[in-house]
Amino acid sequence: MANSRSGDSVIERLVRVLATFDAEHTEQTPSDISRRAGLPASTGHRLVSDLVGAGLLERDDEGRVRVGMRLWELATRGSLALGLRQAALPAMERVQATVRQHTQLGVLDGDQVLFLERLSHPEAGANITRIAGRLPLHASSSGLVLLAFAAPAVAERVLAGRLDRFGPETIDDAGTLRRKLAEVRRLGHAVAPGSIEAVSTGVAVPIRDRGAVVAALGVVLPRGGESDAVVRVLRDAAAEVEKTLSRSSTILATFES
Amino acid sequence: MANSRSGDSVIERLVRVLATFDAEHTEQTPSDISRRAGLPASTGHRLVSDLVGAGLLERDDEGRVRVGMRLWELATRGSLALGLRQAALPAMERVQATVRQHTQLGVLDGDQVLFLERLSHPEAGANITRIAGRLPLHASSSGLVLLAFAAPAVAERVLAGRLDRFGPETIDDAGTLRRKLAEVRRLGHAVAPGSIEAVSTGVAVPIRDRGAVVAALGVVLPRGGESDAVVRVLRDAAAEVEKTLSRSSTILATFES
Numbered sequence: 001m002a003n004s005r006s007g008d009s010v011i012e013r014l015v016r017v018l019a020t021f022d023a024e025h026t027e028q029t030p031s032d033i034s035r036r037a038g039l040p041a042s043t044g045h046r047l048v049s050d051l052v053g054a055g056l057l058e059r060d061d062e063g064r065v066r067v068g069m070r071l072w073e074l075a076t077r078g079s080l081a082l083g084l085r086q087a088a089l090p091a092m093e094r095v096q097a098t099v100r101q102h103t104q105l106g107v108l109d110g111d112q113v114l115f116l117e118r119l120s121h122p123e124a125g126a127n128i129t130r131i132a133g134r135l136p137l138h139a140s141s142s143g144l145v146l147l148a149f150a151a152p153a154v155a156e157r158v159l160a161g162r163l164d165r166f167g168p169e170t171i172d173d174a175g176t177l178r179r180k181l182a183e184v185r186r187l188g189h190a191v192a193p194g195s196i197e198a199v200s201t202g203v204a205v206p207i208r209d210r211g212a213v214v215a216a217l218g219v220v221l222p223r224g225g226e227s228d229a230v231v232r233v234l235r236d237a238a239a240e241v242e243k244t245l246s247r248s249s250t251i252l253a254t255f256e257s
Numbered sequence: 258m259a260n261s262r263s264g265d266s267v268i269e270r271l272v273r274v275l276a277t278f279d280a281e282h283t284e285q286t287p288s289d290i291s292r293r294a295g296l297p298a299s300t301g302h303r304l305v306s307d308l309v310g311a312g313l314l315e316r317d318d319e320g321r322v323r324v325g326m327r328l329w330e331l332a333t334r335g336s337l338a339l340g341l342r343q344a345a346l347p348a349m350e351r352v353q354a355t356v357r358q359h360t361q362l363g364v365l366d367g368d369q370v371l372f373l374e375r376l377s378h379p380e381a382g383a384n385i386t387r388i389a390g391r392l393p394l395h396a397s398s399s400g401l402v403l404l405a406f407a408a409p410a411v412a413e414r415v416l417a418g419r420l421d422r423f424g425p426e427t428i429d430d431a432g433t434l435r436r437k438l439a440e441v442r443r444l445g446h447a448v449a450p451g452s453i454e455a456v457s458t459g460v461a462v463p464i465r466d467r468g469a470v471v472a473a474l475g476v477v478l479p480r481g482g483e484s485d486a487v488v489r490v491l492r493d494a495a496a497e498v499e500k501t502l503s504r505s506s507t508i509l510a511t512f513e514s
Contacts, residue, residue: 011311069338081329
């Protein structure tokens with residue numbers, strides 16, 4: 001798209017500006033934004049002004065800028081993220097009422113797991129996951145489920161790439177990962193103890209739409225909390241979500257990540 | 258911003274393209290998008306291609322396009338919508354467990370109420386509200402709360418504008434609306450029976466951050482379901498959300514809509 005006349009470079013800069021906002025950077029000055037986006041200050045300031053003008057960013061009295069409600073609205077109201085999350089929320093609440101730790105919903109996006117929803121008990125243990133946050137596929141139970149059932153090309157790409165360690169037991173070699181994925185396919189669920197935090201274990205199951213895995217439903221528990229009962233609770237919840245999805249006119253399965 | 262060199266017209270077209278997506282239009286062809294965005298087909302197709310290239314839109318095998326997970330992620334992860342919704346969700350779940358109809362969270366945005374969250378019982382009655390959907394301020398209990406506590410300029414603008422009727426009892430004249438807003442301020446909550454659907458009543462209370470009203474928490478009930486008990490449940494929930502917000506480093510109240 002490099003030389004299109006429709007302004008790809010503006011879109012590229014827009015993405016770089018938006019990418020500077022996250023849970024640690026909800027309010028930034030235009031200078032912060034320019035620096036973190038790698039844009040010359042004048043370019044960054046002008047783009048921020050235009051985005052504020054269009055309502056995609058908002059500016060407070062002191063000149064700090066944040067993501068606009070209008071952008072959230074436009075990005076959410078027709079999105080697959082909202083539809084899937086709405087289909088899953090009642091079942092997630094039932095999981096959460098039983099397990100009372102962290103219950104989360106993730107999808108495969110760009111060779112990572114992107115989390116669409118997370119419910120957490122106020123006194124639950126450690127969990128790095130955030131809504132609209134990402135984790136590498138090999139390093140989380142949700143990611144292992146998504147990778148195990150992904151198109152073979154995705155698995156091959158991940159197996160050929162870097163398998164960084166995040167926790168004491170992150171799978172960091174291709175052979176072990178390949179065997180783990182086969183195990184996940186055989187068992188129908190993934191358990192990932194100590195993969196990110198030594199004190200936590202993730203357990204996740206696939207959610208299917210028209211036969212294809214479209215999401216992973218998982219819990220994060222204190223280490224040792226994994227059990228057949230937890231897997232059963234997750235499977236029942238996944239079946240409930242699948243029933244809801246099967247009644248929906250939107251077919252998630254036809255969209256490739 | 259009309260003549261800025263940073264590509265405002267691309268941003269303006271981008272907004273028009275994104276605005277064609279909603280709950281009824283989650284998947285569209287580039288031709289649909291161009292037509293609904295009011296763009297020449299060639300311009301629309303090119304912009305859609307660029308947005309697909311940047312990951313902001315996604316395209317399936319049959320050429321249909323939808324809002325990309327990447328756009329949802331960028332618009333969500335640093336947004337006030339997410340922070341406020343996260344702060345409110347546990348309290349909303351408690352309201353929903355008691356009232357078992359519809360529980361919703363709305364904010365003032367552009368002289369309308371924008372809904373950030375909605376929890377609904379599968380067998381609950383009629384409710385037009387959608388997540389990332391909007392309603393006019395004068396026509397819903399959440400809107401009346403937000404309007405009653407908004408800056409005077411907002412109320413004057415709404416009072417001077419069109420007050421369209423949506424249901425049999427929508428307030429559609431400025432004098433009645435002015436008296437209703439005074440009542441909402443005096444009581445500390447809004448009840449709006451038959452304002453949108455003849456068979457439903459909305460009840461809403463304000464949520465404050467550092468003294469300023471930043472959101473409305475409401476329920477939609479079958480007509481006649483409003484009661485002091487419901488108002489108390491909402492007030493207790495709002496107080497709980499306010500406690501969470503007061504511990505947060507993000508000060509919602511400093512941002513004007």
